[in-house]
Amino acid sequence: MMKKQISVAVLTNETGAHLSAYFSAxxxxxxVKEVFLSDPSHKQxxxxxxxxxxxxxxxxxxxxxxxxxxxxxxxxxxxEARQAPQAINLALEQGCHVLSEKPACLSVAQFEPxxxxxxxxxxxxxxxxxxxxxxxxxxxxxxxxxxxxxxxYGVEMTLLADQTRxxxxxxxxxxxxxxxxxxxxxxxxxxxxxxxxxxYLTDSSITDVSGFTALVGGQPISVEDAAxxxxxxxxxxxxxxxxxxxxxxxxxxxxxxxxxxxxxxxxPFEERHLEWTxxxxxxxxxxEKPVEPRGYTPAVRKAVQAAAGxxxxxxxxxxxxxxxxxIYAFYDAAKSGKAQKISQA
Numbered sequence: 001m002m003k004k005q006i007s008v009a010v011l012t013n014e015t016g017a018h019l020s021a022y023f024s025a026x027x028x029x030x031x032v033k034e035v036f037l038s039d040p041s042h043k044q045x046x047x048x049x050x051x052x053x054x055x056x057x058x059x060x061x062x063x064x065x066x067x068x069x070x071x072x073x074x075x076x077x078x079x080e081a082r083q084a085p086q087a088i089n090l091a092l093e094q095g096c097h098v099l100s101e102k103p104a105c106l107s108v109a110q111f112e113p114x115x116x117x118x119x120x121x122x123x124x125x126x127x128x129x130x131x132x133x134x135x136x137x138x139x140x141x142x143x144x145x146x147x148x149x150x151x152x153y154g155v156e157m158t159l160l161a162d163q164t165r166x167x168x169x170x171x172x173x174x175x176x177x178x179x180x181x182x183x184x185x186x187x188x189x190x191x192x193x194x195x196x197x198x199x200y201l202t203d204s205s206i207t208d209v210s211g212f213t214a215l216v217g218g219q220p221i222s223v224e225d226a227a228x229x230x231x232x233x234x235x236x237x238x239x240x241x242x243x244x245x246x247x248x249x250x251x252x253x254x255x256x257x258x259x260x261x262x263x264x265x266x267x268p269f270e271e272r273h274l275e276w277t278x279x280x281x282x283x284x285x286x287x288e289k290p291v292e293p294r295g296y297t298p299a300v301r302k303a304v305q306a307a308a309g310x311x312x313x314x315x316x317x318x319x320x321x322x323x324x325x326x327i328y329a330f331y332d333a334a335k336s337g338k339a340q341k342i343s344q345a
Contacts, residue, residue, distance in 0.1 A: 004308045005033035006073040009096065010048070011063045011087045014041035015175050016078040017101050018128075018296065023051035025300040026076075031308055036070045038063040063087055067094040074099065074307035076300070078128075080175035081183045085110045088125065092117045097124045099303040099314065103188040106180075108321075108328050115321045124306055124313040127320045129196045130299035136274040136287050140257075140264055141201050143276060149259030152202050155239035157194045158254040161186070163245040166219045177221035185223025187213070188327050191243040194255065195229075196315075196323045201257065204235040205322055209330045210339035217245060229330055234344070 008026055012019060016039075026032050034057040037048050048056050060066040067075070067090055075091035077084055078101040085105050091098050092114065104127060105111040118125040131137060143149065165171055175181040176189060199205055209231040213224035226244035233239065246252075255266040264276035274287035299314055306313040315323075322344075329340040 003031060003310065005031055006304060006308045007034050007036065007057075007070060008032050008304065009036045009038065009063075009066055009070065009072040009075045009091070011038045011066075011075055011077045011079070011091065012044055013039055013079055013083070014043040015080045015083075016044060019044055019047060019078060020051060021296040022076055022078060022300060023048055025297040027052050027055055028297055029301050029304050031301070031304050031310075036060065036066050036072060038066045063090050067091060067096065072096060074304060076303075077101065077104070080181050081106055081188070082175070082181045085114060088114050089117070092121060092123055092125070095121065095123070097126075097303070097307040097313070099126050099128055099300065102127045102129065102192055103183050103324065103327065105324060106183040108325050111324045112321060115317045118317045123317075124303075125317040125320055126303055126306075126313045126315040127323065128296070128299060129193055129315060129323070130296050131193050131197055131294075132200055132314060133298040133302060134268075134294040135289060135291050136266060136268070137197065137201070139287055139289070140266065140274055140276075143264065144201055144257070144259075145203070148261065148276070148278075149257065149264065150261030151259055152204070152233075152235060152237050153258045153260065154237050155198050155202070155233075155258075156254065156256040157198060157239065157241040158252060159191055159194045159241070159243050160246045160252040161190055161244075162247045162249050162251075163217045163225065164248060166217055166221065166225060166245055172220050177219075177223060179222040182223055184327065184331055185213075185221070186225055186243050186245055187227045187229075187330065191227060191241060192323060192327055194241060194243070194253070195326055196319075197255065198239060198257075199233070199322065199326075200319075201255075202233065202235065202237075204233040204237075205344055206231045206239075206326050206342060207234050207344065208232040208339055208341055209326065210333045211330060213331070213334040224334075227330070227334070
């Protein structure tokens with residue numbers, strides 16, 4: 001029997017991020033029957049036609065018209081954080097599941113009502129935190145869930161990207177560089193991935209956060225390019241994250257998780273995707289299985305399958321709200337100089 005196919009709406013505009021990756025994913029996924037595009041700027045139409053080919057069914061100037069006429073099962077929203085809440089709300093009103101580019105809002109107060117609406121309509125509102133589907137992440141989660149590391153003691157994370165992009169005058173004018181359009185800087189754009197992974201892997205929410213932000217590169221932008229965080233998890237252990245645009249090019253990253261029976265380390269940008277050590281014999285193991293597929297295609301596939309009724313979403317609506325609360329609690333902590341508690345309700 002042929003599995004159910006669904007229609008997908010892409011709601012975007014001239015500032016939409018990662019569109020090439022999203023379009024190529026939708027083209028590849030068999031469960032996507034057709035794609036409808038809403039782009040008032042029409043600047044993404046050529047890219048959509050090139051990437052989607054015959055799967056691109058219709059282009060609309062307004063998202064409300066698309067949603068009311070086509071009734072897609074899933075809406076993929078990729079807009080700047082200032083614009084995303086309105087598009088997400090329109091999709092939910094029309095009974096659409098939503099997969100949205102992060103951070104999708106400027107505050108918890110904008111995002112929480114959207115989650116409440118999604119839940120009241122039995123819809124998924126998932127942020128596109130694609131690293132969750134990476135094979136080594138799934139394997140690491142299975143190790144921790146099976147008790148291989150024992151009781152979790154602590155987490156250390158680093159995520160660094162290039163400062164070079166911040167020196168480009170075009171970047172200074174982009175929404176990523178402006179707090180009133182983006183909500184935040186490095187943390188809400190890239191650091192959000194590692195914070196989410198730490199909670200996903202350990203199955204424990206962050207309950208308290210403190211730390212600092214800075215603009216160490218001196219560029220004319222209104223968001224942070226550096227952040228140092230410390231936090232407490234619901235299960236009682238502690239964690240840290242060093243994050244920022246520090247590099248000339250490329251990335252540096254680290255995720256370490258220690259437990260009573262051993263510890264694991266992931267250094268994905270150096271191809272040390274996952275290693276773990278057991279305390280009782282000191283033996284080190286390495287993840288030797290394929291690390292593909294990874295990135296946006298498997299993440300979008302998971303969202304499509306969930307919208308078609310064939311599995312769980314990439315993130316539940318509550319998990320999406322959890323990471324938004326965590327990010328903006330940290331910004332409150334950095335601004336006030338006081339540790340912030342995060343609501344778990």
